Amino acid sequence: MEGQLTGWGRTAPTTATLCAPTTAAEAAAALRDAGGRGAVARGLGRSYGDAAQNAGGTVLDMTRLAAVQSLDLEQGLVGVEAGVSLDKLMRLLLPFGWFVPVTPGTRYVTVGGAIGADIHGKNHHLSGSFSQHVTRMRLLTADGATHELRPGDELFDATAGGMGLTGVILDATIQLLPVSTSLMTVDTERADDLDDLMHRLETTDHRYRYSVAWIDLVARGAATGRAVLTRGEHATPDMLSPRQLADPLAFRPRSFPAAPRGIPGGLLRTATVGAFNELWFRKAPREKRGQLQRIGAFFHPLDGVPDWNRVYGRAGFLQYQFVVPYGQEAVLRSIVEQLSRHGCPSFLAVLKRFGEGGPGWLSFPMPGWTLALDLPATVPGLGPLLDRLDEQVLAAGGRIYLAKDSRMRPQSLPGMYPKLADFRALRERIDPHGAFTSDLARRLAL
Known part of the structure; x- marks a missing residue:
């Protein structure tokens, strides 16, 4: 059966x-x-x-390979097929007091995709990326053979973050995180500008398992980079009310009506996003400690709105995410200022700090500052602006996240990913006829 596919940004269908x-x-x-x-x-x-597109080729929808194969509640190990989602794991495991070790901003990600993109979350500064919690996986390669892989194996390290280009991940075993409730204790504070924000993150992030900052990229002048900083830990039973203690591990994510179809493409303009950002910043508390939040509200607020990507209209949107090493704060500051001057209407922009990178040859995280933002595809001059930012990220020793990218130029890639030559050589060796490919692979000559 033929079908048209896009990424979550709904651009470039094939x-x-x-x-x-x-x-x-x-x-x-x-x-x-x-x-x-x-x-x-x-x-x-x-x-x-x-x-996950392949124009004129084949795309394997892995979501029907979704069995839970094993569960060790003593050791906190779960074996699953690649199509199992993080949402399914949370619903299954939280009642037993276990949580996924890493979750991005959506729980609607499969385990195979989490490994292939080597996803990260709000806890990378302490816990690393998803593949660092995978104890084994099974991979189908181009010759039809299946391989049992473990951390340290060359093929394991190429597959973690390898964007599905080494083979098909069939199943994996994951080391889980023990928790005693399904609630989070959350500290919130406002930062007046980017320098204030970075100082708060540098000096206090080590106190928290999870940390993220929402940045107002429309604000200018003295308010450039103003932010709402949110940090959290898994709550313990002594923090709960008697009512909450009646079912401390309940996981009931809230759901709202889906975003409507046919939203006008020009809705997200600088003026409307600026008004939203002003309201969002002002309603956040100057400082609030120990607020209890549901896991869904803390980690995945947008999951409560099905098809929220429609709000960008028919033209869709790009997510741009980069990381620059510690010591390159001036580059981060310059990029934030350029985005602000350009009037980029982004109401989803988050800054985090990364810890040590994992073993994946094409894994994105490295020690440094990472900024991710959503931008309507219709922003005037967006392509040239992002090309200029790519050059600055590259010159600073940083990189762009392949799982978010939809427009980077291939010549930028070798300088961003030092193990790229090794990755290409391994692919040539195990897949000489190019059985595994994608629109991303062709665009970036992976």
């Missing part, structure tokens, strides 16, 4: 042959029949760009 294997054997058969344009695996489609 058509591919779609198949949905229910077993490893069916996945291998689909790979054999893929033809000259190759194949790529796809989960729930939450990569923002073209990583």
Whole structure:
């Protein structure tokens, strides 16, 4: 069956042959029949760009390979097929007092996608990325063989963050995090500008497991980079009310009506986003400690609005995420100022601090500052602006996140990812005929 696919940003649609294997054997058969344009695996489609698209080729929808294979409640280990979502894991595991070790801003991500993009969350400064909590995985390669991989294996390290280009992840075992409630204790504070924000993060982040800052990228002048800083920990039973203690591990995420179809593309202008950002900043407390929040509200607020990506209109949006090393704060400051001067209407912009990077050859995180922002695709001059920012990130020794990218130029990639040559060489060795490919792979010559 043919179908048109996009990433979560809803830009650059392409058509591919779609198949949905229910077993490893069916996945291998689909790979054999893929033809000259190759194949790529796809989960729930939450990569923002073209990583899970394959124009004229085959796309394997892995969401039907979604069995929980094993669960060790003593050691906190769960074995799952690649199509299991983080949402399913949370619903299954929280009642037993276990939580996923890393979650991004959405829980609608499959385990296979979490490994392929080596996702990170609000706790990277302490806990690293998702693949650092994977104890084993099984990979289907281009020759039809399956390989049992463990951390330190060359193919494991190439697959973690490898964007699905080394093979099809079939299943994996994950080390979980013990928790005693399904609530978070949250501290919130406002920062007056970017320097104030970075100082607060540098001096106090080590006190918290989770940390993130929302930045107002429309604010200018003395308020440039003003932010709302939110940090949290898993709440303990002694923090709960008697009513909450009756079911301390309950996980009931709230849901709201879906975003409507046909939203006008010009709705998110600088003026409207500026008004929203002003309201959001002013309603945040100057300082509030120990507020109890549901896990869904703290980690995944947008998941409560199905199809929220429609608010950007038919043209869609880009998410731009970069990291620059510690010591390059001037570059971060300059980029924030340029985005503000350009009038980029972004109401979703978050700054975090990364800890040590993982072993993945193409994994995005590295020690430094990472800024992620959503931008309507219709912003005038957006392409040239982001090209200039790419150059500054590259010159600073930073990189762009491949799972978010939809427009980077291929010549920027080698300087951002030092292990790229090794990755390409391994792909040439294990997949000489290019059985695994994607729109992203062709665009960036991966």
